[in-house]
Amino acid sequence: MSDTHKSRRVRSRIGRLGWVPIVWYALFLLGPLFLVFATSLASRGIYGGLEWNLSGENYLRSADPLFSLILWRSFLLAAVTAAFCFIIGFPMALAMATASATARNVFVFALAIPFLTNLMIRICAVKSLVAYEGPVAHFLLALGVEFDRFALSQNLSLVLYGMISSYLPFMVFPLYSALERFDFSLVEAAQDLGASYIQVMNRVILPSLRRAIVSGVLLVFIPAFGEFVIPDLLGGAKTMLIGNLISEQFLKARDWPFGSALSIVLMLILAGAIWWIRLFDRPMGRPRRPA
Protein backbone atom coordinates (compact mmCIF):
# COMPACT_ATOMS: atom_id res chain seq x y z
CA MET A 1 0.00 0.00 0.00
CA SER A 2 1.75 3.08 -1.18
CA ASP A 3 0.81 6.44 0.16
CA THR A 4 2.00 8.93 -2.39
CA HIS A 5 0.50 11.90 -0.65
CA LYS A 6 3.17 14.42 0.16
CA SER A 7 1.74 15.83 3.39
CA ARG A 8 3.04 14.84 6.79
CA ARG A 9 -0.20 13.04 7.43
CA VAL A 10 0.32 10.43 10.08
CA ARG A 11 -1.44 7.15 9.55
CA SER A 12 -3.42 5.91 12.43
CA ARG A 13 -5.16 2.68 13.23
CA ILE A 14 -8.34 4.69 13.72
CA GLY A 15 -8.48 4.94 9.94
CA ARG A 16 -9.17 1.24 9.70
CA LEU A 17 -12.68 1.83 10.99
CA GLY A 18 -13.22 3.03 7.44
CA TRP A 19 -14.30 -0.54 6.78
CA VAL A 20 -17.67 0.30 8.28
CA PRO A 21 -18.72 2.86 5.63
CA ILE A 22 -17.16 0.72 2.90
CA VAL A 23 -19.26 -2.27 4.00
CA TRP A 24 -22.30 0.01 4.17
CA TYR A 25 -21.72 1.18 0.61
CA ALA A 26 -21.22 -2.41 -0.55
CA LEU A 27 -24.53 -3.45 1.02
CA PHE A 28 -26.66 -0.45 0.20
CA LEU A 29 -25.15 0.96 -2.98
CA LEU A 30 -23.03 -1.48 -4.97
CA GLY A 31 -25.18 -4.54 -4.25
CA PRO A 32 -28.41 -2.81 -5.27
CA LEU A 33 -26.79 -1.34 -8.39
CA PHE A 34 -25.51 -4.74 -9.43
CA LEU A 35 -28.99 -6.13 -8.87
CA VAL A 36 -30.41 -3.51 -11.26
CA PHE A 37 -27.95 -4.69 -13.88
CA ALA A 38 -28.83 -8.34 -13.25
CA THR A 39 -32.55 -7.60 -13.35
CA SER A 40 -32.16 -5.79 -16.67
CA LEU A 41 -31.10 -9.11 -18.20
CA ALA A 42 -34.05 -11.02 -16.78
CA SER A 43 -37.58 -10.98 -18.09
CA ARG A 44 -40.98 -10.58 -16.57
CA GLY A 45 -42.76 -13.77 -15.64
CA ILE A 46 -46.43 -14.39 -16.30
CA TYR A 47 -47.50 -13.46 -12.80
CA GLY A 48 -45.31 -10.40 -12.49
CA GLY A 49 -42.37 -12.29 -11.01
CA LEU A 50 -38.90 -12.40 -12.52
CA GLU A 51 -37.44 -15.04 -14.82
CA TRP A 52 -33.66 -15.11 -14.80
CA ASN A 53 -33.02 -16.06 -18.39
CA LEU A 54 -30.16 -13.74 -19.37
CA SER A 55 -31.45 -12.03 -22.46
CA GLY A 56 -30.89 -8.65 -23.99
CA GLU A 57 -34.51 -8.21 -25.02
CA ASN A 58 -35.10 -5.34 -22.61
CA TYR A 59 -32.27 -3.38 -24.20
CA LEU A 60 -33.66 -4.10 -27.66
CA ARG A 61 -37.02 -2.80 -26.47
CA SER A 62 -35.48 0.39 -25.15
CA ALA A 63 -34.05 1.06 -28.62
CA ASP A 64 -37.62 1.34 -29.95
CA PRO A 65 -38.10 4.76 -31.67
CA LEU A 66 -40.86 5.63 -29.19
CA PHE A 67 -38.48 5.25 -26.26
CA SER A 68 -35.61 6.93 -28.11
CA LEU A 69 -37.88 9.92 -28.53
CA ILE A 70 -38.56 9.96 -24.78
CA LEU A 71 -34.82 9.75 -24.07
CA TRP A 72 -34.11 12.55 -26.52
CA ARG A 73 -36.80 14.73 -24.96
CA SER A 74 -35.38 14.17 -21.45
CA PHE A 75 -31.90 14.92 -22.71
CA LEU A 76 -33.16 18.12 -24.31
CA LEU A 77 -34.97 19.24 -21.15
CA ALA A 78 -31.84 18.59 -19.05
CA ALA A 79 -29.58 20.36 -21.57
CA VAL A 80 -31.89 23.37 -21.87
CA THR A 81 -32.15 23.55 -18.07
CA ALA A 82 -28.36 23.43 -17.71
CA ALA A 83 -27.92 26.11 -20.39
CA PHE A 84 -30.47 28.46 -18.82
CA CYS A 85 -28.99 27.86 -15.37
CA PHE A 86 -25.59 28.90 -16.67
CA ILE A 87 -26.87 31.96 -18.56
CA ILE A 88 -28.75 33.15 -15.47
CA GLY A 89 -26.41 31.75 -12.84
CA PHE A 90 -23.18 33.27 -14.08
CA PRO A 91 -24.29 36.93 -13.81
CA MET A 92 -25.83 36.09 -10.43
CA ALA A 93 -22.63 34.58 -9.11
CA LEU A 94 -20.63 37.50 -10.48
CA ALA A 95 -22.90 40.06 -8.83
CA MET A 96 -22.77 38.09 -5.58
CA ALA A 97 -19.00 37.75 -5.53
CA THR A 98 -18.40 41.44 -6.19
CA ALA A 99 -20.77 42.58 -3.45
CA SER A 100 -19.57 43.61 0.01
CA ALA A 101 -18.69 40.88 2.50
CA THR A 102 -21.92 41.31 4.47
CA ALA A 103 -24.05 41.32 1.33
CA ARG A 104 -22.29 38.17 0.14
CA ASN A 105 -23.36 36.29 3.27
CA VAL A 106 -26.93 37.54 2.87
CA PHE A 107 -27.02 36.38 -0.75
CA VAL A 108 -25.65 32.94 0.11
CA PHE A 109 -28.34 32.59 2.75
CA ALA A 110 -31.05 33.89 0.40
CA LEU A 111 -30.09 31.28 -2.20
CA ALA A 112 -29.68 28.49 0.33
CA ILE A 113 -33.31 28.72 1.40
CA PRO A 114 -34.87 27.73 -1.93
CA PHE A 115 -31.94 25.35 -2.46
CA LEU A 116 -32.44 23.38 0.73
CA THR A 117 -36.21 23.72 0.90
CA ASN A 118 -38.28 20.72 0.00
CA LEU A 119 -39.12 20.32 -3.68
CA MET A 120 -42.77 19.71 -2.76
CA ILE A 121 -42.96 23.05 -0.99
CA ARG A 122 -41.50 24.88 -3.96
CA ILE A 123 -43.88 23.13 -6.33
CA CYS A 124 -46.76 23.98 -4.03
CA ALA A 125 -45.59 27.61 -4.11
CA VAL A 126 -45.48 27.70 -7.92
CA LYS A 127 -48.89 26.11 -8.05
CA SER A 128 -50.26 28.77 -5.67
CA LEU A 129 -49.03 31.42 -8.08
CA VAL A 130 -50.79 29.98 -11.11
CA ALA A 131 -53.77 28.41 -9.36
CA TYR A 132 -57.26 28.63 -10.85
CA GLU A 133 -58.07 31.50 -8.50
CA GLY A 134 -54.43 32.58 -8.13
CA PRO A 135 -52.79 35.97 -8.64
CA VAL A 136 -51.59 35.29 -12.19
CA ALA A 137 -55.10 34.31 -13.27
CA HIS A 138 -56.55 37.46 -11.67
CA PHE A 139 -53.87 39.61 -13.22
CA LEU A 140 -54.51 38.22 -16.71
CA LEU A 141 -58.28 38.58 -16.23
CA ALA A 142 -57.85 42.21 -15.18
CA LEU A 143 -55.79 42.83 -18.30
CA GLY A 144 -58.55 41.23 -20.33
CA VAL A 145 -56.24 38.57 -21.79
CA GLU A 146 -57.95 35.46 -23.11
CA PHE A 147 -56.47 32.29 -21.68
CA ASP A 148 -57.31 28.77 -20.61
CA ARG A 149 -57.48 28.75 -16.82
CA PHE A 150 -56.75 25.04 -16.63
CA ALA A 151 -53.82 25.10 -19.02
CA LEU A 152 -52.33 27.95 -16.97
CA SER A 153 -51.56 25.70 -14.03
CA GLN A 154 -49.97 22.90 -16.06
CA ASN A 155 -47.76 23.61 -19.03
CA LEU A 156 -44.27 23.36 -20.43
CA SER A 157 -43.08 26.83 -19.40
CA LEU A 158 -44.03 26.04 -15.81
CA VAL A 159 -42.00 22.85 -16.04
CA LEU A 160 -39.07 24.88 -17.32
CA TYR A 161 -39.49 27.45 -14.55
CA GLY A 162 -39.68 24.67 -11.99
CA MET A 163 -36.57 22.98 -13.35
CA ILE A 164 -34.53 26.18 -13.57
CA SER A 165 -35.51 27.49 -10.15
CA SER A 166 -34.81 24.10 -8.56
CA TYR A 167 -31.43 23.56 -10.15
CA LEU A 168 -30.15 27.14 -10.37
CA PRO A 169 -28.40 27.05 -6.97
CA PHE A 170 -26.43 23.97 -8.07
CA MET A 171 -24.92 26.20 -10.75
CA VAL A 172 -24.61 29.39 -8.71
CA PHE A 173 -22.88 27.87 -5.66
CA PRO A 174 -19.83 26.38 -7.44
CA LEU A 175 -19.47 29.49 -9.63
CA TYR A 176 -19.78 31.79 -6.63
CA SER A 177 -17.34 29.72 -4.62
CA ALA A 178 -14.73 30.01 -7.38
CA LEU A 179 -15.39 33.72 -7.93
CA GLU A 180 -15.11 34.41 -4.20
CA ARG A 181 -11.48 33.31 -4.39
CA PHE A 182 -10.90 34.96 -7.77
CA ASP A 183 -8.23 37.67 -7.93
CA PHE A 184 -10.24 40.65 -9.10
CA SER A 185 -7.15 42.78 -9.62
CA LEU A 186 -6.90 40.89 -12.94
CA VAL A 187 -10.20 42.50 -13.93
CA GLU A 188 -8.82 45.93 -13.08
CA ALA A 189 -5.65 45.22 -14.99
CA ALA A 190 -7.62 44.21 -18.09
CA GLN A 191 -9.85 47.26 -17.78
CA ASP A 192 -6.81 49.53 -17.41
CA LEU A 193 -5.55 48.08 -20.64
CA GLY A 194 -8.77 49.13 -22.29
CA ALA A 195 -10.87 45.96 -22.27
CA SER A 196 -14.64 46.34 -22.15
CA TYR A 197 -16.50 44.42 -19.44
CA ILE A 198 -17.73 41.89 -21.99
CA GLN A 199 -14.13 41.29 -23.07
CA VAL A 200 -13.06 40.99 -19.44
CA MET A 201 -15.75 38.37 -18.93
CA ASN A 202 -14.87 36.37 -22.00
CA ARG A 203 -11.09 36.55 -21.76
CA VAL A 204 -10.35 36.84 -18.03
CA ILE A 205 -13.19 35.63 -15.81
CA LEU A 206 -14.77 32.77 -17.76
CA PRO A 207 -11.51 30.96 -18.65
CA SER A 208 -10.53 30.83 -15.00
CA LEU A 209 -13.90 29.36 -14.06
CA ARG A 210 -13.62 26.23 -16.19
CA ARG A 211 -13.58 23.80 -13.32
CA ALA A 212 -16.48 25.50 -11.55
CA ILE A 213 -18.52 25.65 -14.77
CA VAL A 214 -17.91 21.95 -15.39
CA SER A 215 -19.07 20.99 -11.90
CA GLY A 216 -22.04 23.36 -12.13
CA VAL A 217 -23.16 21.91 -15.46
CA LEU A 218 -22.76 18.36 -14.13
CA LEU A 219 -24.62 19.15 -10.91
CA VAL A 220 -27.55 20.52 -12.94
CA PHE A 221 -27.56 18.16 -15.89
CA ILE A 222 -27.34 14.85 -14.02
CA PRO A 223 -30.30 15.22 -11.67
CA ALA A 224 -32.29 17.08 -14.33
CA PHE A 225 -32.02 14.15 -16.73
CA GLY A 226 -33.76 11.73 -14.40
CA GLU A 227 -36.20 14.27 -12.96
CA PHE A 228 -39.81 13.20 -12.92
CA VAL A 229 -41.53 14.93 -10.04
CA ILE A 230 -41.39 18.45 -11.50
CA PRO A 231 -42.74 17.49 -14.96
CA ASP A 232 -45.30 15.25 -13.28
CA LEU A 233 -46.77 17.94 -11.03
CA LEU A 234 -46.20 21.07 -13.11
CA GLY A 235 -46.61 19.62 -16.59
CA GLY A 236 -49.64 17.51 -15.76
CA ALA A 237 -47.80 14.30 -16.73
CA LYS A 238 -48.71 14.90 -20.34
CA THR A 239 -45.21 14.63 -21.74
CA MET A 240 -43.47 11.37 -21.00
CA LEU A 241 -39.87 11.68 -19.83
CA ILE A 242 -37.34 8.98 -19.03
CA GLY A 243 -37.91 9.51 -15.30
CA ASN A 244 -41.67 8.96 -15.63
CA LEU A 245 -41.14 6.02 -17.94
CA ILE A 246 -38.80 4.22 -15.54
CA SER A 247 -40.99 5.10 -12.60
CA GLU A 248 -44.05 3.61 -14.32
CA GLN A 249 -42.26 0.32 -14.95
CA PHE A 250 -41.60 0.01 -11.23
CA LEU A 251 -44.74 1.44 -9.70
CA LYS A 252 -47.51 0.77 -12.23
CA ALA A 253 -46.62 -1.68 -15.00
CA ARG A 254 -44.51 -3.78 -12.62
CA ASP A 255 -42.14 -4.56 -15.45
CA TRP A 256 -38.97 -4.34 -13.36
CA PRO A 257 -36.62 -5.87 -15.95
CA PHE A 258 -37.55 -3.25 -18.54
CA GLY A 259 -37.35 -0.48 -15.94
CA SER A 260 -33.91 -1.74 -14.91
CA ALA A 261 -32.69 -1.83 -18.49
CA LEU A 262 -33.90 1.74 -18.97
CA SER A 263 -32.04 2.76 -15.79
CA ILE A 264 -28.84 1.18 -17.10
CA VAL A 265 -29.27 3.05 -20.39
CA LEU A 266 -29.85 6.27 -18.43
CA MET A 267 -26.68 5.71 -16.38
CA LEU A 268 -24.64 4.93 -19.51
CA ILE A 269 -25.80 8.15 -21.19
CA LEU A 270 -24.99 10.11 -18.03
CA ALA A 271 -21.55 8.50 -17.78
CA GLY A 272 -20.93 9.50 -21.39
CA ALA A 273 -22.09 13.05 -20.68
CA ILE A 274 -19.87 13.29 -17.59
CA TRP A 275 -16.88 12.08 -19.60
CA TRP A 276 -17.59 14.54 -22.39
CA ILE A 277 -18.20 17.55 -20.14
CA ARG A 278 -15.07 16.78 -18.15
CA LEU A 279 -12.98 17.09 -21.31
CA PHE A 280 -13.49 20.84 -20.96
CA ASP A 281 -11.93 20.79 -17.51
CA ARG A 282 -8.33 21.34 -18.53
CA PRO A 283 -6.09 24.38 -18.64
CA MET A 284 -6.35 26.56 -21.73
CA GLY A 285 -3.81 26.04 -24.46
CA ARG A 286 -2.64 22.75 -23.02
CA PRO A 287 -5.02 20.17 -24.43
CA ARG A 288 -4.78 16.89 -22.61
CA ARG A 289 -6.39 14.46 -24.98
CA PRO A 290 -5.98 10.74 -24.53
CA ALA A 291 -3.20 9.77 -26.93
Next chain:
Amino acid sequence: MNERHRPRPPRSIAVVLPLMLIALYLPLAVMLISSFTDIQDGGSYFTLRWYHEVFADPALWEALSRSFLVASGAAAMSTLLGLLGALAIDKWSFRARVVLRTLSWLSLMLPELVLALALLSWFALFGLTLSLWTVIAAHITLTLPFVILIIGARLKGLDPAYDDAARDLGAREWQVLTRVTLPLLAPSIVTGFLLAFLISFDDFLVTFYTNGVGSDTLPVRLYSMMKQGMSPKIQALSSIMLIVSVVLIALLARLRGLKSLADAES
Protein backbone atom coordinates in the same frame (compact mmCIF):
# COMPACT_ATOMS: atom_id res chain seq x y z
CA MET B 1 -9.17 38.59 1.12
CA ASN B 2 -8.56 41.51 -1.24
CA GLU B 3 -11.75 43.21 -0.17
CA ARG B 4 -11.08 46.52 -1.87
CA HIS B 5 -10.46 45.17 -5.34
CA ARG B 6 -13.74 43.84 -6.52
CA PRO B 7 -14.83 45.83 -9.57
CA ARG B 8 -18.60 45.57 -9.92
CA PRO B 9 -20.02 44.27 -13.17
CA PRO B 10 -22.15 46.75 -15.16
CA ARG B 11 -25.75 47.16 -13.98
CA SER B 12 -27.14 45.29 -16.97
CA ILE B 13 -25.40 42.17 -15.66
CA ALA B 14 -25.77 42.74 -11.93
CA VAL B 15 -29.52 43.26 -12.23
CA VAL B 16 -30.02 39.53 -12.91
CA LEU B 17 -29.37 38.76 -9.24
CA PRO B 18 -32.22 40.77 -7.68
CA LEU B 19 -34.55 39.76 -10.53
CA MET B 20 -33.89 36.07 -10.01
CA LEU B 21 -34.20 36.38 -6.23
CA ILE B 22 -37.64 37.91 -6.81
CA ALA B 23 -38.52 35.12 -9.22
CA LEU B 24 -37.42 32.54 -6.64
CA TYR B 25 -39.22 34.13 -3.72
CA LEU B 26 -42.43 35.41 -5.35
CA PRO B 27 -44.12 31.98 -5.40
CA LEU B 28 -43.12 31.35 -1.78
CA ALA B 29 -44.57 34.72 -0.77
CA VAL B 30 -47.81 34.04 -2.63
CA MET B 31 -48.05 30.65 -0.95
CA LEU B 32 -47.56 32.18 2.51
CA ILE B 33 -50.18 34.86 1.85
CA SER B 34 -52.67 32.37 0.41
CA SER B 35 -52.29 30.16 3.45
CA PHE B 36 -53.65 33.01 5.60
CA THR B 37 -56.42 33.97 3.20
CA ASP B 38 -60.04 32.94 3.18
CA ILE B 39 -62.03 33.80 0.09
CA GLN B 40 -65.73 34.23 0.75
CA ASP B 41 -68.40 36.01 -1.31
CA GLY B 42 -65.74 37.42 -3.58
CA GLY B 43 -63.78 39.10 -0.75
CA SER B 44 -60.54 37.96 0.84
CA TYR B 45 -60.13 37.78 4.60
CA PHE B 46 -57.32 36.98 6.99
CA THR B 47 -57.79 33.58 8.58
CA LEU B 48 -55.98 30.91 10.60
CA ARG B 49 -58.57 28.36 9.53
CA TRP B 50 -56.21 26.37 7.26
CA TYR B 51 -53.63 26.11 10.01
CA HIS B 52 -56.31 24.84 12.39
CA GLU B 53 -57.21 22.22 9.81
CA VAL B 54 -53.59 21.13 9.46
CA PHE B 55 -53.08 20.88 13.21
CA ALA B 56 -56.36 19.03 13.66
CA ASP B 57 -55.41 16.34 11.16
CA PRO B 58 -53.96 13.32 13.01
CA ALA B 59 -52.64 11.78 9.78
CA LEU B 60 -50.43 14.83 9.24
CA TRP B 61 -49.12 14.71 12.81
CA GLU B 62 -48.18 11.08 12.28
CA ALA B 63 -46.45 11.92 9.01
CA LEU B 64 -44.58 14.74 10.73
CA SER B 65 -43.36 12.52 13.57
CA ARG B 66 -42.31 9.85 11.05
CA SER B 67 -40.37 12.49 9.12
CA PHE B 68 -38.59 13.56 12.30
CA LEU B 69 -37.86 9.97 13.30
CA VAL B 70 -36.45 9.06 9.89
CA ALA B 71 -34.41 12.26 9.59
CA SER B 72 -32.86 11.99 13.07
CA GLY B 73 -32.12 8.28 12.73
CA ALA B 74 -30.64 8.56 9.26
CA ALA B 75 -28.67 11.71 10.08
CA ALA B 76 -27.20 10.18 13.25
CA MET B 77 -26.09 6.99 11.49
CA SER B 78 -24.89 8.90 8.47
CA THR B 79 -22.84 11.27 10.62
CA LEU B 80 -21.18 8.34 12.41
CA LEU B 81 -20.42 6.48 9.17
CA GLY B 82 -19.35 9.70 7.48
CA LEU B 83 -16.96 10.52 10.32
CA LEU B 84 -15.37 7.06 10.05
CA GLY B 85 -15.18 7.46 6.26
CA ALA B 86 -13.58 10.90 6.46
CA LEU B 87 -11.07 9.68 9.06
CA ALA B 88 -10.20 6.71 6.84
CA ILE B 89 -9.72 8.97 3.81
CA ASP B 90 -7.35 11.09 5.88
CA LYS B 91 -5.54 8.50 7.96
CA TRP B 92 -5.74 5.07 6.40
CA SER B 93 -4.10 3.87 3.21
CA PHE B 94 -3.99 5.31 -0.26
CA ARG B 95 -6.19 2.47 -1.44
CA ALA B 96 -8.84 3.18 1.18
CA ARG B 97 -8.83 6.82 0.16
CA VAL B 98 -9.44 5.94 -3.49
CA VAL B 99 -12.15 3.39 -2.68
CA LEU B 100 -14.06 5.69 -0.33
CA ARG B 101 -13.77 8.72 -2.59
CA THR B 102 -14.96 6.73 -5.60
CA LEU B 103 -17.90 5.29 -3.67
CA SER B 104 -19.08 8.64 -2.37
CA TRP B 105 -18.58 10.24 -5.78
CA LEU B 106 -20.63 7.44 -7.32
CA SER B 107 -23.48 7.94 -4.89
CA LEU B 108 -23.40 11.70 -5.44
CA MET B 109 -23.54 11.36 -9.21
CA LEU B 110 -26.14 8.60 -9.26
CA PRO B 111 -29.59 9.88 -10.26
CA GLU B 112 -31.79 9.72 -7.19
CA LEU B 113 -34.38 7.75 -9.12
CA VAL B 114 -31.88 4.97 -9.89
CA LEU B 115 -30.77 4.81 -6.25
CA ALA B 116 -34.41 4.61 -5.21
CA LEU B 117 -35.37 1.78 -7.53
CA ALA B 118 -32.11 -0.11 -6.94
CA LEU B 119 -32.81 -0.12 -3.20
CA LEU B 120 -36.42 -1.12 -3.82
CA SER B 121 -35.28 -4.13 -5.88
CA TRP B 122 -32.66 -4.96 -3.27
CA PHE B 123 -35.12 -4.96 -0.38
CA ALA B 124 -37.55 -7.01 -2.48
CA LEU B 125 -34.83 -9.55 -3.30
CA PHE B 126 -34.26 -10.24 0.38
CA GLY B 127 -37.95 -10.23 1.13
CA LEU B 128 -37.68 -7.27 3.49
CA THR B 129 -40.99 -5.63 4.23
CA LEU B 130 -40.85 -1.96 3.36
CA SER B 131 -41.09 0.12 6.50
CA LEU B 132 -39.52 3.10 8.19
CA TRP B 133 -36.37 0.98 8.62
CA THR B 134 -35.90 0.59 4.90
CA VAL B 135 -36.44 4.33 4.48
CA ILE B 136 -33.80 5.06 7.12
CA ALA B 137 -31.31 2.70 5.46
CA ALA B 138 -31.95 4.36 2.09
CA HIS B 139 -31.55 7.83 3.56
CA ILE B 140 -28.22 6.89 5.11
CA THR B 141 -26.87 6.01 1.68
CA LEU B 142 -28.41 9.19 0.27
CA THR B 143 -26.85 11.55 2.84
CA LEU B 144 -23.53 9.80 3.55
CA PRO B 145 -21.48 11.45 0.76
CA PHE B 146 -22.44 14.94 1.95
CA VAL B 147 -21.27 14.16 5.49
CA ILE B 148 -17.99 12.69 4.18
CA LEU B 149 -17.46 15.81 2.06
CA ILE B 150 -18.06 18.24 4.90
CA ILE B 151 -16.10 16.45 7.65
CA GLY B 152 -13.39 15.55 5.12
CA ALA B 153 -12.94 19.20 4.10
CA ARG B 154 -12.42 20.21 7.73
CA LEU B 155 -10.07 17.29 8.39
CA LYS B 156 -7.96 18.23 5.39
CA GLY B 157 -7.59 21.75 6.74
CA LEU B 158 -6.33 20.60 10.16
CA ASP B 159 -2.65 21.02 10.86
CA PRO B 160 -1.07 17.55 11.37
CA ALA B 161 1.15 19.19 13.99
CA TYR B 162 -1.72 18.88 16.49
CA ASP B 163 -1.63 15.09 16.16
CA ASP B 164 2.17 15.05 16.33
CA ALA B 165 2.22 17.20 19.42
CA ALA B 166 -0.31 14.99 21.19
CA ARG B 167 1.68 11.90 20.27
CA ASP B 168 4.95 13.44 21.43
CA LEU B 169 3.29 14.13 24.74
CA GLY B 170 2.52 10.44 25.01
CA ALA B 171 -1.09 10.25 23.88
CA ARG B 172 -2.27 6.98 22.39
CA GLU B 173 -4.16 6.73 19.11
CA TRP B 174 -7.49 6.64 20.88
CA GLN B 175 -6.59 9.62 23.05
CA VAL B 176 -5.42 11.62 20.05
CA LEU B 177 -8.78 10.96 18.46
CA THR B 178 -11.02 11.77 21.41
CA ARG B 179 -9.02 14.61 22.95
CA VAL B 180 -7.60 16.33 19.87
CA THR B 181 -9.14 15.38 16.55
CA LEU B 182 -12.81 15.08 17.51
CA PRO B 183 -13.01 18.42 19.39
CA LEU B 184 -11.40 20.10 16.39
CA LEU B 185 -13.88 18.40 14.08
CA ALA B 186 -16.93 19.18 16.25
CA PRO B 187 -18.31 22.09 14.17
CA SER B 188 -18.12 20.08 10.94
CA ILE B 189 -19.73 17.06 12.63
CA VAL B 190 -22.68 19.21 13.69
CA THR B 191 -22.87 20.75 10.21
CA GLY B 192 -22.79 17.31 8.62
CA PHE B 193 -25.57 16.11 10.92
CA LEU B 194 -27.77 19.14 10.19
CA LEU B 195 -27.28 18.86 6.45
CA ALA B 196 -28.03 15.13 6.50
CA PHE B 197 -31.13 15.86 8.59
CA LEU B 198 -32.31 18.49 6.12
CA ILE B 199 -31.74 16.30 3.07
CA SER B 200 -33.52 13.38 4.71
CA PHE B 201 -36.37 15.53 6.02
CA ASP B 202 -36.96 16.99 2.57
CA ASP B 203 -36.50 13.86 0.53
CA PHE B 204 -39.39 12.70 -1.58
CA LEU B 205 -38.18 10.35 -4.29
CA VAL B 206 -36.17 7.79 -2.31
CA THR B 207 -38.81 7.76 0.42
CA PHE B 208 -41.60 7.31 -2.11
CA TYR B 209 -39.94 4.13 -3.36
CA THR B 210 -38.74 2.60 -0.13
CA ASN B 211 -41.55 3.28 2.34
CA GLY B 212 -44.22 0.76 3.20
CA VAL B 213 -47.97 1.07 3.24
CA GLY B 214 -49.17 3.59 5.81
CA SER B 215 -45.75 4.97 6.66
CA ASP B 216 -45.83 8.16 4.60
CA THR B 217 -43.46 10.93 5.58
CA LEU B 218 -44.55 14.54 5.23
CA PRO B 219 -43.21 15.15 1.68
CA VAL B 220 -44.84 11.93 0.43
CA ARG B 221 -48.11 12.94 2.05
CA LEU B 222 -47.82 16.37 0.43
CA TYR B 223 -47.25 14.79 -2.98
CA SER B 224 -50.37 12.64 -2.81
CA MET B 225 -52.40 15.61 -1.56
CA MET B 226 -51.15 17.80 -4.41
CA LYS B 227 -51.90 15.09 -6.97
CA GLN B 228 -55.56 15.50 -6.02
CA GLY B 229 -55.51 19.25 -6.47
CA MET B 230 -54.42 22.37 -4.63
CA SER B 231 -56.09 23.56 -1.48
CA PRO B 232 -55.33 26.25 1.13
CA LYS B 233 -54.68 23.44 3.60
CA ILE B 234 -51.79 22.23 1.44
CA GLN B 235 -50.46 25.77 1.36
CA ALA B 236 -50.65 26.01 5.15
CA LEU B 237 -48.84 22.69 5.54
CA SER B 238 -46.15 23.77 3.06
CA SER B 239 -45.74 27.07 4.88
CA ILE B 240 -45.14 25.24 8.16
CA MET B 241 -42.55 23.01 6.51
CA LEU B 242 -40.94 26.05 4.89
CA ILE B 243 -40.51 27.69 8.28
CA VAL B 244 -38.97 24.53 9.76
CA SER B 245 -36.49 24.41 6.87
CA VAL B 246 -35.62 28.10 7.21
CA VAL B 247 -34.86 27.62 10.91
CA LEU B 248 -32.59 24.65 10.15
CA ILE B 249 -30.86 26.54 7.33
CA ALA B 250 -30.29 29.52 9.63
CA LEU B 251 -28.64 27.14 12.11
CA LEU B 252 -26.45 25.77 9.33
CA ALA B 253 -25.51 29.30 8.28
CA ARG B 254 -24.51 30.20 11.82
CA LEU B 255 -22.15 27.24 11.80
CA ARG B 256 -20.65 28.45 8.53
CA GLY B 257 -21.92 25.25 7.00
CA LEU B 258 -23.31 26.92 3.90
CA LYS B 259 -19.95 28.15 2.80
CA SER B 260 -18.31 24.77 3.28
CA LEU B 261 -21.15 23.23 1.29
CA ALA B 262 -20.63 25.68 -1.57
CA ASP B 263 -16.88 25.11 -1.48
CA ALA B 264 -17.21 21.34 -1.35
CA GLU B 265 -19.33 21.38 -4.48
CA SER B 266 -16.83 23.21 -6.63
